[in-house]
Amino acid sequence: MKLTSKSVALIPIIATVATAAIGATLIAPPAANAATTLGAAAQQSGRYFGTAVAANKLGDSTYAGILNREFDMVTAENEMKMDATEPNQGQFSYGNADRIVNQARNQGKRVRGHALAWHSQQPGWMQNMSGSALRNAMLNHVTQVATYYRGKIYAWDVVNEAFADGSGGGRRDSNLQRTGNDWIEVAFRAARAADPNAKLCYNDYNTDDWSHAKTQGVYRMVQDFKSRGVPIDCVGFQSHFNNNSPVPSNYQTTLQNFANLGVDVQITELDIEGSGSTQAQRYQTVTRACLAVSRCTGITVWGIRDSDSWRASGTPLLFDNSGNKKAAYNSTLDALNAGGGTDPTTTTTTTTTTTSNDPVPGACSASVSLNQWNEGFVATIKVTAGSSALRGWKVTTTLSNGTVTGSWSATRSGNSGTVTWSNVDYNANVPAGGSTEFGFQGSGSGAGLNPACTAS
Ligand code: XIL
Numbered sequence: 001m002k003l004t005s006k007s008v009a010l011i012p013i014i015a016t017v018a019t020a021a022i023g024a025t026l027i028a029p030p031a032a033n034a035a036t037t038l039g040a041a042a043q044q045s046g047r048y049f050g051t052a053v054a055a056n057k058l059g060d061s062t063y064a065g066i067l068n069r070e071f072d073m074v075t076a077e078n079e080m081k082m083d084a085t086e087p088n089q090g091q092f093s094y095g096n097a098d099r100i101v102n103q104a105r106n107q108g109k110r111v112r113g114h115a116l117a118w119h120s121q122q123p124g125w126m127q128n129m130s131g132s133a134l135r136n137a138m139l140n141h142v143t144q145v146a147t148y149y150r151g152k153i154y155a156w157d158v159v160n161e162a163f164a165d166g167s168g169g170g171r172r173d174s175n176l177q178r179t180g181n182d183w184i185e186v187a188f189r190a191a192r193a194a195d196p197n198a199k200l201c202y203n204d205y206n207t208d209d210w211s212h213a214k215t216q217g218v219y220r221m222v223q224d225f226k227s228r229g230v231p232i233d234c235v236g237f238q239s240h241f242n243n244n245s246p247v248p249s250n251y252q253t254t255l256q257n258f259a260n261l262g263v264d265v266q267i268t269e270l271d272i273e274g275s276g277s278t279q280a281q282r283y284q285t286v287t288r289a290c291l292a293v294s295r296c297t298g299i300t301v302w303g304i305r306d307s308d309s310w311r312a313s314g315t316p317l318l319f320d321n322s323g324n325k326k327a328a329y330n331s332t333l334d335a336l337n338a339g340g341g342t343d344p345t346t347t348t349t350t351t352t353t354t355t356s357n358d359p360v361p362g363a364c365s366a367s368v369s370l371n372q373w374n375e376g377f378v379a380t381i382k383v384t385a386g387s388s389a390l391r392g393w394k395v396t397t398t399l400s401n402g403t404v405t406g407s408w409s410a411t412r413s414g415n416s417g418t419v420t421w422s423n424v425d426y427n428a429n430v431p432a433g434g435s436t437e438f439g440f441q442g443s444g445s446g447a448g449l450n451p452a453c454t455a456s
Helices: 005-022 038-043 061-070 095-106 131-148 183-194 213-228 251-259 276-291 327-338
Strands: 048-053 073-076 110-118 155-160 199-204 234-237 264-272 296-301 364-372 376-385 393-399 402-408 411-413 417-422 435-444 452-455
Touching: 038 048, 038 327, 048 061, 048 095, 048 110, 073 095, 073 296, 095 110, 110 131, 110 183, 110 264, 131 183, 131 376, 155 183, 155 234, 155 264, 183 199, 183 213, 183 376, 183 402, 183 435, 199 213, 199 264, 213 251, 234 251, 251 264, 251 276, 264 276, 276 296, 276 327, 364 393, 376 393, 393 402, 393 435
Parallel strands: 048 073, 048 296, 073 110, 110 155, 155 199, 199 234, 234 264, 264 296
Antiparallel strands: 364 376, 364 452, 376 435, 393 417, 393 452, 402 435, 411 417
């Protein structure tokens, strides 16, 4: 234990009340007014502290007691996955997920949604699908589930684990990936259309070490999405650690570099195998890394007691099998109470406003990029200003054999036949020669859209 002059000075004062905690912690033990639960301690800096919850354990009073006392964010461990929510194609089943969501909301907790699209835990019917039928089924799933829970989800893991391990930094092969590389962005657009107020996250594991090819691959995708206006708000780091996959020394750097792209970062499935002070120290390192990054908005551990863990033999959680607090609990709570980090709720962001000296609205043009499959399509329309800046624009499209089911980044009038679109506040101003994009998804055919732009 490395003692700072501050911690040395504090120890005699708190020795009688916190003796047990001292051996396991690296930071000064909590002051008298420190928060006594993980959720309350995280809230002091505007963050949350959550856990994965299993619906079939809610009746266990020890489990429910710790859940209600300690955590202010909840993730369904399995109940919102594709196999659970759409066991037969087109037949949705929300019973177990609802039990978790309702319990959380009744207790004033928020919910992270996990996960809309993933190569794993797919229902049997989907595992055997491919091509446009699968693309359509995936988009329908995203739309239906996100619509059902609209307004109740703080953040959705829209896409989970889409990158490959190893040195290439590319996508993981899967039936979803084989429907085309744009499956991820199309899923994000569908999720935004279904629940505009949920934060939309990409979530993965083995993306904690900044030097890993997989981390770099995800980083480039998020950078690309931000530059093209694909709606992404956050990146989740599962952070399942053990001796083979330890907390990397550059973990905070990784979180910060992603945050610098203009997204929130969250630690979404934390568990660290081990015991005693070694484990306690590692939990503290992770907690402090999040606190040091202003856009790291919260931490979720992947279960409550060690016996609840998907890898129970590694005793990776904060409570032992009987529900007692472990050293790792104390070190995590102390780190949250020590704060020293930045508050995500008071972060100031710099907004760049494009202004034009040209008072005369100019001409504009529109082009379409269409992704059509058997039963539906996604259209992205690019609006380009002419030699003068635009201060507002209108686009007309023709949908002879299709119907719009969702749209983003424009205000719409009509949903089939002649559909007109106009700018929203943030994309009204387009500099001379510059462009902006909006899009929509629909059923039927998107052929013959023939977009025409006028300045307004
Ligand atoms: C795990 C659950 O904890 C287990 O109960 C289930 O059998 C398999 O899935 N990455 C994820 C989580 O995104 O959904 C996984 O959860 C753990 C790895």
